[in-house]
Amino acid sequence: MGKQMTEMLKGTLEGLVLAILAVRSAYGYEITARLREQGFSDIAEGTVYAVLVRFEQKGLVDVEKVPSEKGPPRKVYTLNPAGQQYLDEFWTSWRFLTAQLEKLHEGGS
Amino acid sequence: MGKQMTEMLKGTLEGLVLAILAVRSAYGYEITARLREQGFSDIAEGTVYAVLVRFEQKGLVDVEKVPSEKGPPRKVYTLNPAGQQYLDEFWTSWRFLTAQLEKLHEGGS
DNA sequence: ACTGGTAGATAGTAACACTGAATAGCGGTC
DNA sequence: GACCGCTATTCAGTGTTACTATCTACCAGT
Numbered sequence: 001m002g003k004q005m006t007e008m009l010k011g012t013l014e015g016l017v018l019a020i021l022a023v024r025s026a027y028g029y030e031i032t033a034r035l036r037e038q039g040f041s042d043i044a045e046g047t048v049y050a051v052l053v054r055f056e057q058k059g060l061v062d063v064e065k066v067p068s069e070k071g072p073p074r075k076v077y078t079l080n081p082a083g084q085q086y087l088d089e090f091w092t093s094w095r096f097l098t099a100q101l102e103k104l105h106e107g108g109s
Numbered sequence: 110m111g112k113q114m115t116e117m118l119k120g121t122l123e124g125l126v127l128a129i130l131a132v133r134s135a136y137g138y139e140i141t142a143r144l145r146e147q148g149f150s151d152i153a154e155g156t157v158y159a160v161l162v163r164f165e166q167k168g169l170v171d172v173e174k175v176p177s178e179k180g181p182p183r184k185v186y187t188l189n190p191a192g193q194q195y196l197d198e199f200w201t202s203w204r205f206l207t208a209q210l211e212k213l214h215e216g217g218s
Numbered sequence: 219a220c221t222g223g224t225a226g227a228t229a230g231t232a233a234c235a236c237t238g239a240a241t242a243g244c245g246g247t248c
Numbered sequence: 249g250a251c252c253g254c255t256a257t258t259c260a261g262t263g264t265t266a267c268t269a270t271c272t273a274c275c276a277g278t
Contacts, residue, residue: 004120004202007264010234011116012206019213029256038209044236049257051235071255072243091214093113097121098207100147104128105200116233119265138225153267158226160266180224181274 001042013043015090017051018079021061022087027074028052052077060086110151118152124199126160127188130170131196136183137161161186169195 009016020031032048052075055061060083064076079087118125129140141157161184164170169192173185188196 002198002202004124004198005206006235007120007123008202008206010119010265011113012120012210013235014116015113016210016213019210023213027256038212039205040209046237046258047235068255070244072257074256089111090113093111093117094210096148097114097117100149101121101125101128101203103147104125104132107132115266119234122266136225155227155268156266177225179275181226183225
């Protein structure tokens, strides 16, 4: 995908995953697959799990272990109020950044 | 400004500075000041210089030393073709990311 | 001399995504 | 029943990045 995207994902991957969880609860493997479908073709397996561990440590999600028919038990993550607030803050920062970049993009081309 | 913005800037600050240089040539102190005016209230002094050094090492900019009336000589940075191409790639990645997040934002609120 | 504003450089730190590998359960095939 | 492929999670190590804090340096006005 290119190095630019890799660096750009720092700080936005968290928001991306939170946004996915805001739509509905999900587990790691599922989230990774969904990101891949949406065009983030080479997001590493392990990367998403690291994000989820951080969310759990920060108390942004509730975790539930659910047995799977096909493989080891899944850890299903659900956004809690703290996570929703964190996501709101993310959107605020994101909109600000978008607005500033938009301004420069118009002026500079 | 909040930790979210700090992490979000990793990968976008480069594009931000490149976009500023695309409008017109500038030197470090000037770029920092302009960013501050545009609402990036606490971007550290040194941070921009580090970005500019990276640009120079990657060959994205041309550098010219210009004596200043008020202080030590300025290093004026000008975007070269390689830098312009790098900036184009940045915009491509950015637009992609924006599109995906927009999709999630609509579906998840 | 001293202060304040301008201008740049640098060593050390923390956070984050990636790489690569390991572990583990289940279904199907040979 | 041994192997393979798919599902699912975990973890140690690496590179990149922005921040912090500090230092050097030049000039103007007091």
